Amino acid sequence: ILLQLTWEAIEDAGISPDTIAGDHVGVYVGASALDYANESLFDPNVATGHFMTGNTLSIISNRLSYIFDLKGPSFTVDTACSSSLVALHEAYRALNSGRIDCAIVAGVNVLASPFPFVGFAQATMLSPDGQCKAFDASGNGYVRSEGGVALVIKRKDAPRWKGQRSHADIVAVDVNSDGRTVGMSLPSDVEQANLLDRVYKAHGIDPNQLAFVEA
DSSP states (O other), rough: HHHHHHHHHHHHTOOOHHHHTTEEEEEEEEEOHHHHHHHHOOGGGGTTTTTTTTTTTHHHHHHHHHHTTTTTEEEHHHHHHHHHHHHHHHHHHHHHTOSSEEEEEEEEEOOOOOOHHHHHHHOBBBBBSOOTTTTTTTTBBOOOOOOOEEEEEEEEOOOOTTTTTOOOOOOOOOOOOSOOOSSSTTOOOOHHHHHHHHHHTTTTTOOGSSSSSOO
């Protein structure tokens, strides 16, 4: 999935893949689930020569570097629901430090096994009616979903490619942990608000000027 999405992202950026082959381009991927691999473990006969290079999180990012011949940092970040955003944070920091000029940031999730559904249901995390109702008093759980995304990002002062297109600027990124909360899988509204406050103040962002907030 990410091979296709990455190719499309490179095309959308106006870049010919052969022009970045061999370059110090970083690959930062957010992923968490191992549904396909876990299902396969019930049948030892599936352990072919391709099994280990097809069922580990590390290979998701490494495969992109291998196929496109990218020589920068390449790793997969697993922070559960925030994996792809944390991957973006790591890419942003690498770009700002001058370590790399360009990065591919991606995230992917596929729901291929019933076991996580059973486990999350037993933990009363899933919405019984299959609906997400964020910030609503009737909210009773979340809904698992699958999909993928790939972005090409680079520093503003990095050399431009012929035909290069840009859709947006990243103003600021940051991450934190909520520490000890009422439950390990439960967030802290106070700590998440503190993170936003720190980002806004550090970069001179007026919250009143934000067009929308996505959660």
